Amino acid sequence: MNVKIHAVRFDISNQLEAYANKKVQKLKKLTDEIIHVDLYFKLIKPETSLNKEVEIKLSIPNAEFFASKVYDSFEESLDTAIDAIEKQLIKFKEKARQ
Numbered sequence: 001m002n003v004k005i006h007a008v009r010f011d012i013s014n015q016l017e018a019y020a021n022k023k024v025q026k027l028k029k030l031t032d033e034i035i036h037v038d039l040y041f042k043l044i045k046p047e048t049s050l051n052k053e054v055e056i057k058l059s060i061p062n063a064e065f066f067a068s069k070v071y072d073s074f075e076e077s078l079d080t081a082i083d084a085i086e087k088q089l090i091k092f093k094e095k096a097r098q
Contacts (some may be wrong), residue, residue, distance in 0.1 A: 003036070005041070036054065053070045
């Protein structure tokens with residue numbers, strides 16, 4: 001699984017990058033077919049309370065998944081976006097079984 005982390009309009013900290021990698025690795029529990037994951041951390045201007053956006057693009061053979069969430073912190077945005085991707089993967093796997 002290839003993971004690429006992109007920071008838009010700011011420099012990402014090593015802590016946030018490590019946290020993101022840890023969260024993405026947990027997706028392997030759902031499927032081992034993940035080809036690559038692109039994470040986009042965006043700082044939305046102007047400075048407001050909900051200004052930290054995380055977008056996730058995940059690819060497996062024959063399918064792509066996307067989630068975007070905006071919250072007060074990058075960690076919260078990442079957690080909810082990962083949850084959304086997990087739900088999409090579970091639905092996709094259920095449909096594939098039928």
